[in-house]
Amino acid sequence: MADILNDDVIACARLLERGDPERFRAVMATPLEVRKTLFPIFAFNLEVARAPWVTKEPLIAEMRLQWWQDVLSEISDGRAVRRHEVATPLAISLTPAAAEVLKAVVEARRHDIYPDPFATNADFQAYILATSGCLMRVAAQALGPADDQVLADFGYAAGVANYLKALPELTEAGKTHIPDTSEDAVQLLAHEALLKLRSARKARGKISKKAGYALLTGWQSGAVLAAYARRSPAIAYGGDRRGVRLSGVRLLGRSLLQRW
Numbered sequence: 001m002a003d004i005l006n007d008d009v010i011a012c013a014r015l016l017e018r019g020d021p022e023r024f025r026a027v028m029a030t031p032l033e034v035r036k037t038l039f040p041i042f043a044f045n046l047e048v049a050r051a052p053w054v055t056k057e058p059l060i061a062e063m064r065l066q067w068w069q070d071v072l073s074e075i076s077d078g079r080a081v082r083r084h085e086v087a088t089p090l091a092i093s094l095t096p097a098a099a100e101v102l103k104a105v106v107e108a109r110r111h112d113i114y115p116d117p118f119a120t121n122a123d124f125q126a127y128i129l130a131t132s133g134c135l136m137r138v139a140a141q142a143l144g145p146a147d148d149q150v151l152a153d154f155g156y157a158a159g160v161a162n163y164l165k166a167l168p169e170l171t172e173a174g175k176t177h178i179p180d181t182s183e184d185a186v187q188l189l190a191h192e193a194l195l196k197l198r199s200a201r202k203a204r205g206k207i208s209k210k211a212g213y214a215l216l217t218g219w220q221s222g223a224v225l226a227a228y229a230r231r232s233p234a235i236a237y238g239g240d241r242r243g244v245r246l247s248g249v250r251l252l253g254r255s256l257l258q259r260w
Contacts, residue, residue, distance in 0.1 A: 132159025158218030
């Protein structure tokens with residue numbers, strides 16, 4: 001891997017391996033030339049996602065997020081990008097337009113600093129579309145042609161799946177975003193996301209083969225959402241999640257067959 005990936009990209013890979021191992025495994029199932037583009041993008045996402053959690057001081061968290069907004073502005077404006085193990089390779093992976101899209105990810109993460117839930121379901125959906133949908137769009141289109149709506153649907157579904165897996169920890173931390181955390185509401189949320197996932201998969205032909213590698217990061221979404229939609233206590237309420245974990249061999253098979 002070191003022969004193709006430079007030190008900065010390898011550093012991004014290691015960050016992802018420690019902080020987001022499921023996404024790391026998905027990227028590792030792709031060709032080397034794809035990894036050098038995806039690792040910086042997803043390492044950026046990891047850094048932004050955890051910024052509100054590494055400090056109890058809202059002002060410091062805001063400053064951390066603003067630092068990343070400034071990095072994206074440097075990229076989108078075509079200016080010299082500050083030296084940083086993630087920012088430097090990120091500038092290579094992104095076009096100026098893609099950097100503008102990722103600003104929505106950073107802005108949405110500001111909500112994570114504070115404990116207040118969203119006032120409406122529409123607000124929560126907008127948050128998921130920003131944090132997951134925009135990320136999926138940038139990652140996929142950095143690799144090849146891909147339809148915006150298909151990416152939005154798939155990104156939303158993957159984002160809801162990831163959110164629901166984290167819901168017990170979010171509840172414990174007092175940072176539950178959804179207005180209603182009842183079993184009925186969670187079941188409906190999962191069902192609606194599952195419909196979007198199915199819609200995206202039916203439109204698979206609108207995603208080029210190379211762009212499809214980015215969607216492998218949503219490899220568990222269908223199983224997770226289906227489990228929540230049927231109120232499976234083994235997944236939804238803190239039990240053994242092994243039933244939705246696909247083996248590395250199966251993930252590699254999905255990569256080869258483009259079955260995201």
